[in-house]
Amino acid sequence: MSTDLPERLMALQQEIRACAADWQCPPPSLVAVSKTQPSGVLEVAVAAGQRVFAENRVQEAAQKWPAFRAWYPDLRLHLIGPLQTNKARLAVQLFDVVETLDRLSLAETLARLRDGGAVLPRLLVQVNTGEEPQKSGVMPLDAPGFIDVCRNRFGLPVAGLMVIPPADQPPAPHFALLAQLAREAGLATLSMGMSHDWHDAVALGATHIRLGTALFGPRQAA
Numbered sequence: 122m123s124t125d126l127p128e129r130l131m132a133l134q135q136e137i138r139a140c141a142a143d144w145q146c147p148p149p150s151l152v153a154v155s156k157t158q159p160s161g162v163l164e165v166a167v168a169a170g171q172r173v174f175a176e177n178r179v180q181e182a183a184q185k186w187p188a189f190r191a192w193y194p195d196l197r198l199h200l201i202g203p204l205q206t207n208k209a210r211l212a213v214q215l216f217d218v219v220e221t222l223d224r225l226s227l228a229e230t231l232a233r234l235r236d237g238g239a240v241l242p243r244l245l246v247q248v249n250t251g252e253e254p255q256k257s258g259v260m261p262l263d264a265p266g267f268i269d270v271c272r273n274r275f276g277l278p279v280a281g282l283m284v285i286p287p288a289d290q291p292p293a294p295h296f297a298l299l300a301q302l303a304r305e306a307g308l309a310t311l312s313m314g315m316s317h318d319w320h321d322a323v324a325l326g327a328t329h330i331r332l333g334t335a336l337f338g339p340r341q342a343a
């Protein structure tokens with residue numbers, strides 16, 4: 122699977138540039154979603170030039186990434202899974218971007234870590250645009266107030282928004298809503314689009330697309 126990874130990475134980069142050119146927007150960063158991928162695969166991806174990766178579990182990232190990061194100081198790691206407050210301290214050390222700021226208790230915990238001297242990662246607020254009960258993220262109506270509290274009460278480095286649209290709906294309206302919320306809040310970073318829907322996300326202004334299977338192939342069941 123990993124043997125043709127360099128070719129796939131190059132083809133994807135090309136496809137992303139072409140898609141962005143079609144929509145006359147800057148190409149988004151390809152965030153390589155490396156959850157469940159073993160170190161050998163990461164090594165191939167890093168050797169092929171990929172520098173931005175994402176994991177959905179703090180523990181898994183802690184096992185896989187510190188050794189690589191020692192060798193490649195320009196690697197950037199995003200957290201794209203829910204963050205429990207009791208793992209926040211470790212997450213702050215491991216990640217450059219936490220894409221899943223989704224509740225006040227987490228905002229409060231991060232602010233406390235910062236007050237204690239921690240350098241916080243850049244933060245994205247996850248928005249539950251589909252208002253799905255089982256999904257994390259703030260409700261769209263609550264997003265402006267939540268963003269305001271994070272920035273102004275807690276002084277957090279909120280850089281943008283992230284969404285995972287409902288699996289059973291066309292994604293474009295969700296991407297459009299996320300873009301509108303970001304615009305209204307004056308936020309520049311838009312993490313939206315996965316392997317099956319990133320073209321739509323690029324058309325609607327994604328700055329980061331999160332690709333797992335399109336790059337690495339199907340995942341083993343976790």
Ligand SMILES: *Cc1c(COP(=O)(O)O)cnc(C)c1O
Pocket residue numbers: 154156177201202285315316317331332333334335
């Ligand atoms: C797994 C995951 C992805 C990547 O999904 P693919 O369909 O494999 O591209 C993107 N975003 C989040 C939040 C994920 O958990």
